Amino acid sequence: MEIIFLGTSSAMPSNHRNHSAIALKAFGEIMLFDCGEGTQRQMSRVKVSPMKVDKIFLTHFHGDHLLGLPGIIQSMAFRGRKEPLHIFGPDGLSELVECIKKMGYFALSFEIHAHELKNGVVLEEDDYIVTCCNTEHSVPNLSYCITEKRAPKFLRERALACGVKPGPDFGKLQRGIPVKVGDVTVNPEQVLGKERKGLKIVYSGDTRPCDQMVEFAKDADLLIHESTFDNRNESKANETGHSTAAEAAEIAKKSGVQKLILTHISTRYKDASTLESEAISVFKNTVLADDFMIFEVKRNGRN
């Protein structure tokens, strides 16, 4: 699993930070989380093609998180895309997509499916589940969680002891299908270990620190949390529905996550390393995101 930070600014872009967008390369797919203005150009810089993106998740409908959508959609059409595009987001998404379709002349060559979400499971694929959670911003905001579905360990010695021969039957048992050894049925639970926790990644979108985020991010391998301000601007964060670096770090600490990455940085911080230091004083394993930073999510030796 690889996370590419395509844009790490807040409302206004700076010379070094573009508007919010994150690409997740995992499960043979590239998914986008938020899509601020200029995202297609940021993608081109890291050689990630929009043509490979089938799912875009929007946290909320502020321009700095969505105004790259019309450009990406038109570029996909320009290149003759045929595969449908799935866009996920809060209530109002369908209307937004209808508006996007009217932004100038272009021939839409593929279907766009707009999925308006409620708290809970967004989608379940063979390899992963995406869930979402309402948080507290000035407008409705959804945080997203991607959890890897991980097969239990296959206990090879036990399978051999049951008389199963290495080959296709091993594969069937690993996929949860019983097999026959002579007249005896060998069931998967006989040869599979206990459930294994898959990787879990949570992205906050824009939010005040809140209890539901603590619960939602519980034991995540990675929490990507907004950190628009530093603690000297806590009242500003409170007014505008954002978090400070220290508040993001408190959430990370309470959730027991492995790692915290700060993003959505106000342009007022020319050197945002102060935000990183502020968070580290609360939660050690913190990194400040920069545009084009690539982060590989690993199990860190966990079974």
Place this chain on the structure above:
Amino acid sequence: MEIIFLGTSSAMPSNHRNHSAIALKAFGEIMLFDCGEGTQRQMSRVKVSPMKVDKIFLTHFHGDHLLGLPGIIQSMAFRGRKEPLHIFGPDGLSELVECIKKMGYFALSFEIHAHELKNGVVLEEDDYIVTCCNTEHSVPNLSYCITEKRAPKFLRERALACGVKPGPDFGKLQRGIPVKVGDVTVNPEQVLGKERKGLKIVYSGDTRPCDQMVEFAKDADLLIHESTFDNRNESKANETGHSTAAEAAEIAKKSGVQKLILTHISTRYKDASTLESEAISVFKNTVLADDFMIFEVKRNGRN
């Protein structure tokens, strides 16, 4: 008069070229011509504030010329702009602006006036006139011309000979107001020289080379013409309603302009200097635009 090239790519952006946008700093104003995705960030890089822009001229409604508008408008609102914004463009502009107003949550703090244009005079100010002209693209496209209004030369010696004293009366006569010297009226035409040609700048937008452009750009000090392709791709230019570098140069030559700047360069040209060479072989005084190029339009010794 200063021209800042904010974006010089065609349909797709590249690492070095953003979507189309040109800023004109002149007459105490900053005007924008086209506004592709990411224009606000390009402006920030050259320290040109969107807050100083009151007039945006769109040549046509392809995304690469307009998708920066929602972001600029929302950033203006974010900064609490109160001054009205005037947007000019072909038929359909009002509907486009209505759509832009629905792109996510934001509080529009100022009026937007959408001016749908026909061939001819767009606006006349004290210091300049803007005109437009329909050209030939795959969708309706307007080229724009900005002509400086230049006062005739004030003939100081003649004014003195008429008995006018240096001071406020000199200013009145220069502004076309008669003054009294005793009982005698001195009229402006007695002390003003012949009409003087002001600077003239023409921007093509997207177009096939066409006769109306030759006429429209006649004797311009500067023609900024699209040059999407080279002459090996003339059929592609023809199919898509664009011009080659050589075709742009032919227009410059026929129009008798002082200078040609090529823009709207296809991403296929990693090194676009071939386009410049192609044009120079037809029209010597040609330059290829790059993002952030600043060009000062001068009279070159002309009276």
